Amino acid sequence: MRRAVILLVVFALVELLRPLGSAGYGSQALLTFGFLILAAYTVGEIAAALRGPAIVGYMVAGVVFGPAALATVSPEALTRLAPVSGLAVALIAFLAGAELRWEELRDRGIALLKVMSAELLLGFVALAGTLYAGRGFVPFMRGLPAPQAIAVAVLVASIAIVHSPAVTMALLTETRARGPVARTTLGVVLLTDVVVVLLFSGTLSLARTLAPGAEGSGVSIGTLSWEILGALLVGVILGGAIAVYLRFVNEELLLFAVLVAFLGSEVARLAHVEAVLTLVTTGFVAENLSHRSRGEALRHAMERSAAPVFVVFFALSGATIDVAAVVTLLPILVPLALVRGAAIWAGTRAGARWARLPREVSGNLWLGLVSQAGVAIGLASVVAEAFPTFGAELRTLLLALIALNQLVGPILFRRALVRSGEAPARPGLPSAVPAPSPPG
Amino acid sequence: MTSGLILVAVVAAGYIAARIAVGALARRYLIVSGAEYLVLGVLLGPRVAGLISASVLDSFGPLITLAIGWMGAVIGSEFHLKRMLRLRGELYQVAFLEAILVVGIVGGALFLLFTRVLGVLPADAVAPATILGAIAVTTSSSGIALAARRLARDRTARTPLLHQLQVAGGMDAAVGILTFGTVLCLVHLPPPGDIRPPTPTEWAVIGGAIGVLGGIVYHLFLGGERDPDRLFISLAGAITLASGTAAYARLSPLVPTMLIGAILANTARNRHEIVQVLHRVQRPLYLVLLIFAGAAWRVPGGAWGLPLVAFVLLRLFAKPAAARVATRLSGMSRVIGGNWGIALVGQGSLAIAIALNYRIFDDSDLSNVVFTAALVSVLATDLLSARVVRAVVRRHHRRRLPLAAAGAGAGPPER
Numbered sequence: 001m002r003r004a005v006i007l008l009v010v011f012a013l014v015e016l017l018r019p020l021g022s023a024g025y026g027s028q029a030l031l032t033f034g035f036l037i038l039a040a041y042t043v044g045e046i047a048a049a050l051r052g053p054a055i056v057g058y059m060v061a062g063v064v065f066g067p068a069a070l071a072t073v074s075p076e077a078l079t080r081l082a083p084v085s086g087l088a089v090a091l092i093a094f095l096a097g098a099e100l101r102w103e104e105l106r107d108r109g110i111a112l113l114k115v116m117s118a119e120l121l122l123g124f125v126a127l128a129g130t131l132y133a134g135r136g137f138v139p140f141m142r143g144l145p146a147p148q149a150i151a152v153a154v155l156v157a158s159i160a161i162v163h164s165p166a167v168t169m170a171l172l173t174e175t176r177a178r179g180p181v182a183r184t185t186l187g188v189v190l191l192t193d194v195v196v197v198l199l200f201s202g203t204l205s206l207a208r209t210l211a212p213g214a215e216g217s218g219v220s221i222g223t224l225s226w227e228i229l230g231a232l233l234v235g236v237i238l239g240g241a242i243a244v245y246l247r248f249v250n251e252e253l254l255l256f257a258v259l260v261a262f263l264g265s266e267v268a269r270l271a272h273v274e275a276v277l278t279l280v281t282t283g284f285v286a287e288n289l290s291h292r293s294r295g296e297a298l299r300h301a302m303e304r305s306a307a308p309v310f311v312v313f314f315a316l317s318g319a320t321i322d323v324a325a326v327v328t329l330l331p332i333l334v335p336l337a338l339v340r341g342a343a344i345w346a347g348t349r350a351g352a353r354w355a356r357l358p359r360e361v362s363g364n365l366w367l368g369l370v371s372q373a374g375v376a377i378g379l380a381s382v383v384a385e386a387f388p389t390f391g392a393e394l395r396t397l398l399l400a401l402i403a404l405n406q407l408v409g410p411i412l413f414r415r416a417l418v419r420s421g422e423a424p425a426r427p428g429l430p431s432a433v434p435a436p437s438p439p440g
Numbered sequence: 441m442t443s444g445l446i447l448v449a450v451v452a453a454g455y456i457a458a459r460i461a462v463g464a465l466a467r468r469y470l471i472v473s474g475a476e477y478l479v480l481g482v483l484l485g486p487r488v489a490g491l492i493s494a495s496v497l498d499s500f501g502p503l504i505t506l507a508i509g510w511m512g513a514v515i516g517s518e519f520h521l522k523r524m525l526r527l528r529g530e531l532y533q534v535a536f537l538e539a540i541l542v543v544g545i546v547g548g549a550l551f552l553l554f555t556r557v558l559g560v561l562p563a564d565a566v567a568p569a570t571i572l573g574a575i576a577v578t579t580s581s582s583g584i585a586l587a588a589r590r591l592a593r594d595r596t597a598r599t600p601l602l603h604q605l606q607v608a609g610g611m612d613a614a615v616g617i618l619t620f621g622t623v624l625c626l627v628h629l630p631p632p633g634d635i636r637p638p639t640p641t642e643w644a645v646i647g648g649a650i651g652v653l654g655g656i657v658y659h660l661f662l663g664g665e666r667d668p669d670r671l672f673i674s675l676a677g678a679i680t681l682a683s684g685t686a687a688y689a690r691l692s693p694l695v696p697t698m699l700i701g702a703i704l705a706n707t708a709r710n711r712h713e714i715v716q717v718l719h720r721v722q723r724p725l726y727l728v729l730l731i732f733a734g735a736a737w738r739v740p741g742g743a744w745g746l747p748l749v750a751f752v753l754l755r756l757f758a759k760p761a762a763a764r765v766a767t768r769l770s771g772m773s774r775v776i777g778g779n780w781g782i783a784l785v786g787q788g789s790l791a792i793a794i795a796l797n798y799r800i801f802d803d804s805d806l807s808n809v810v811f812t813a814a815l816v817s818v819l820a821t822d823l824l825s826a827r828v829v830r831a832v833v834r835r836h837h838r839r840r841l842p843l844a845a846a847g848a849g850a851g852p853p854e855r
Contacts, residue, residue: 006661010681013653020631020638020646020689027687030502034681038661041673080502258724308673 003042010038011065011072029080032073036081037308039065039072040315051425053410055170055314060407062318073319081316088313090261091302092169093276096190097235097283098299099172104183111355112187118351119344119369120161120192124199126343128157130336138332140393151207152394158203159379159398160340160372162196163189164409165276167371170310171413173303179422180361185368185413188348190280197227197274200379204386223272230273235281238264242282242298243289250294253301261302320377321403322396329400337404344369360420367416371409372402470590470830472583474789475822477727478815481734492735500732502684505800507729508793509683509693513675514718515581515613515790516701520711530770531604535611537766538759538781539577542612543619545758546751547573553750558743560806567627568806572747574619575794575814576755579612580786583825590826591833601836604776605783605829608763613790614698620794621647621695624801628690647691651699654682658700659707666710672717692797726789733792736799737815740808751813752820759784777839783832786825787818 014035021027040058047057065072131153135141141149168189172182242260264282268275287295326333345366352362377399384395417423465471484491524532547570554565584605591602625644630637638646658678665671682700683693704714740748763781767773795814799807 002663003661006657009657014681014685017646017650017685017689019633019635021685022632022688022690027502027505027684029684030505030680031684031688033502034677034679034684037673037677038681041677303669307669308676311673 003045007039007042010035014072028074029077032077033081033084033312036061036065036073036315036319037311040311040318044311053171053414054174055167055310056407056410058311058314059318059321062315063321063323065315066319066321068319068321068323073316078316078319081312084309084312085316086265087258087261088309089166089276090265090279091257091309092166092313093279094261094264094283094286095173095299095302096165096169096186097280097285098287098295098302099169099183099186100190100284100287102284102288105187108184108187111357112184112191114355115184115348115351115357115365116188116191116195118354119188119347119366120195120199122347122350123161123340123343124154124157126339127160127336128153130339131156134332134335138397140390140397144390147210151210152390154203155207155383156394156398158196158200159376159383160336160401161192161199162372162376162379163192163369164371164376164406165189165193165280166313167406167410167413168368170314171368171410171417173307173310175414175417175423177417177422179417179420180358181364181368181416181420182422184357184361184365185416188365188369193280194228194274194277196379197277200382201227204382208386227272227274228277230271231268231275231277232281234267234271234273235264235278236285238267238278238282239285240289242286246286246290246294246298250297253298257298257302317377317406320399321406322399325396326400326403329397332397333400333404336401337408340401340405341366341370364416364420367412370405370412372405376402470586470826471824472580472586472786472788472822472826474582474726474730475819477730478734478792478819481731482737483734484731485735485737487738492732497732497736500728501800503725503728504732504796505687505693506680506683507725508797509679509686509697510718510722510725511729511789511793512617512683512694512697513679513701514722515610515617515694516698516703517705517715517718518610519614519702520705522706527603527607530772530775531600531607532611534604534763534766534770534772534776535608536615537769538608538762538784539612539615541762541765542577542755542758543570543573543615545573545762546576546754549754550747550751553747554806557746564806567623567802568810570623571620571794571798571810572751572813574616574623575787575791575810575817576751576758577612577619578616578787578790578794579609579784580788580822580825581609581613581790582788583786583822584609584783584829586826587829587833591830599833599837601776601780602833604772604780605833608784612784616790616794617692617694617698620798621692624690624692624798627802643689643691646689647686647695648699650682650685650689650691651696652703654678654696655700655703655707659704662704662708662710662714664709666713668713668717671710671713672721675714675717676721687800690801692794694793694797729796730789730792733796733815736796737812738808740812741805744805744809744812747809748813748816752817755787755817756785777836780832780836783829786821786828787814788822788825789818791818 014031040061043061043064044054044057047060048054062073064070067073067075067078128150131138131141132149135144135149135153141152144152165186168186172178172186238260245256260282261279264279265275268278287299290298348366348369349362352365357365380395380398380402383398384391387394414423418425481492483489486493550572551562551565551569554560554569555562588602588606622644625640625647628638628640628643658674661678662671662674665674678700679697682696686693686696701718705711708714760779760781763784764778767776767778767780791814795811799811801807
């Protein structure tokens with residue numbers, strides 16, 4: 001409460017100074033950045049005090065101080081702070097990869113694949129089917145001929161099934177949960193991230209064939225293969241280089257952590273490979289090739305440098321939420337979100353039974369898969385560019401759905417971790433299920 | 441090449457170069473690391489290799505401003521009153537007099553040079569001359585710290601002179617920052633819009649208020665937080681906001697963040713943790729600041745050689761002379777001797793921060809001359825500053841030994 005009052009004082013002071021300044025040399029972006037860190041941190045603390053996830057607080061701060069409400073964060077400042085989001089995604093991906101151990105993948109990889117494939121298949125079919133069946137209720141789908149309606153339905157479904165590695169990692173970092181539910185959720189989320197790139201490229205090509213007027217051409221198999229295999233290759237090279245650094249230098253890890261994240265995302269961009277997969281592979285290779293204590297030291301340094309970046313990343317995500325669009329589209333969004341949730345629940349139950357996972361995992365896993373964030377937003381923008389006729393409206397619908405899942409997902413995931421005893425009910429308390437020591 | 445990749449490349453190259461080439465030399469031969477990043481920046485900048493273009497420099501503007509602000513907070517956190525009060529007051533008197541005299545000598549002489557020799561209008565010459573005075577007063581604190589650590593191995597570290605040098609380093613930084621901040625208030629451009637432009641006094645009050653109110657507010661905000669990660673987030677937010685606010689109001693971020701650092705260091709229960717977090721983040725930011733400062737340099741136009749040489753020579757004269765006069769006026773000659781000012785000739789990152797900050801606000805030829813002078817002075821003096829400090833302290837120690845043996849030495853500086 002004290003911090004909230006202080007935040008209001010800071011807000012008043014910043015507003016008081018606004019007429020006196022000018023936005024040269026990125027000073028406004030810096031001002032916004034600083035304010036956003038404090039605001040998001042404060043609201044995050046309030047959320048944590050209310051036994052909710054802090055990242056929901058960060059996002060709420062973004063909504064409140066973003067262009068949709070108080071406009072302390074202007075759209076220009078959001079653009080200028082975009083590299084921070086890029087850095088956050090890179091750090092998150094590296095951390096996620098570093099969480100995975102080779103022994104664990106070897107032992108549980110098949111089980112994770114089973115859960116993922118059941119969940120993805122059911123989710124995709126259910127969402128595409130629901131949207132096609134209810135196209136009369138969606139404004140921009142009402143007059144569309146059947147092939148185009150199918151194109152829209154499969155595109156929405158291929159984006160709606162995406163999960164959020166960012167939210168998963170942020171929650172795991174916040175709660176320090178490392179039990180079976182946490183690790184299975186992370187595994188499924190990361191695997192889905194790889195498969196979704198393939199699936200989305202396929203559906204985009206299909207949609208381009210079905211819907212006339214689309215811009216660009218279909219994605220070739222060669223391009224797609226390079227995007228995935230190239231990412232693995234670049235990730236292995238980078239990860240190997242990091243392991244060498246840790247072996248022979250092993251100093252200035254905080255600086256090194258930020259450099260790795262920057263370098264990985266830039267190299268991925270230049271090589272036209274999938275950035276998240278590159279960083280996940282980098283983290284995985286670096287962690288598994290290094291001596292355990294050194295790998296842990298780097299991971300800890302990354303977690304430290306990621307802490308303020310997480311705060312700003314989720315606050316910026318909140319600031320980009322178009323509240324008005326979400327409210328307008330609620331009649332469509334709620335059924336879509338419910339169908340998505342039900343499909344995830346049914347898919348994970350079926351997959352978990354197939355993989356013979358323990359009850360506590362199969363019962364809680366779906367709660368960790370509701371969140372959506374960065375990757376889905378990126379794909380929605382691709383769709384908007386590819387289909388000028390209905391792309392903008394489709395993007396608004398997708399962003400509204402993502403926003404809803406983004407706000408609800410972390411609450412559900414935290415609930416799953418608390419229910420399974422892997423995270424404490426209140427911050428600071430010990431969890432019932434301690435983090436297992438890594439194998440090997 | 442993209443800006444992100446450039447940053448990664450330069451920082452990585454800088455780090456590796458410093459670690460492999462200079463790191464070993466620095467440890468062995470007591471060389472202060474830092475100037476090599478400036479050279480690296482010049483080499484990568486638009487004037488030589490062109491890897492860091494003007495647009496890249498602009499895109500990293502917020503990071504540079506943050507690095508300057510962070511430096512101010514670190515300097516401010518050194519002003520811990522409880523620790524400062526353990527030393528006798530005369531040390532502060534000497535340091536303050538020395539600092540003021542250097543600003544006066546260098547600033548005054550360069551003002552005369554600009555107006556009488558180079559034909560610059562007095563109104564245009566006041567700011568660059570005074571800022572050069574502010575830059576001249578700053579001393580390489582890392583040189584003093586490095587020498588102190590090395591001297592701590594023998595008993596030489598316990599001489600009053602080393603305390604005097606440490607006090608003078610801090611005082612020089614404070615006087616330099618405040619002088620620079622005051623000049624920016626005096627030459628402040630009117631804000632956009634229809635509002636009445638604040639007077640220089642009002643700008644100074646605004647700058648001070650950002651620091652004082654910020655310090656109080658953040659003290660309350662941080663509370664007794666001891667978790668390093670949470671402390672890091674809060675401090676990063678506080679310093680970023682203060683730096684951004686000051687830069688937005690076209691004021692120096694150094695003044696408010698120095699005040700915030702000082703307030704937090706003196707009022708927070710978790711002072712130790714705060715200082716630790718500040719120092720942990722300072723190094724990467726310092727590295728980025730130096731590299732981009734080097735890249736931002738451009739060859740000044742016109743008769744720039746004269747003020748450049750004049751600045752370096754004037755400073756080399758003013759530091760020892762001012763120290764001698766200040767010591768004599770304070771009656772401290774018997775305790776610390778009269779030649780200790782030579783130990784203050786080393787210049788470090790603060791000089792660069794002030795000069796770069798000035799260049800951000802004023803892109804004129806004169807501001808570029810100021811920036812170039814700071815760059816040259818740092819390149820010429822920073823590298824060997826620790827060796828100079830050590831030599832001066834050792835010589836003073838050797839001279840004091842016979843006096844101490846005869847029982848004629850003054851009492852220890854600590855109360």
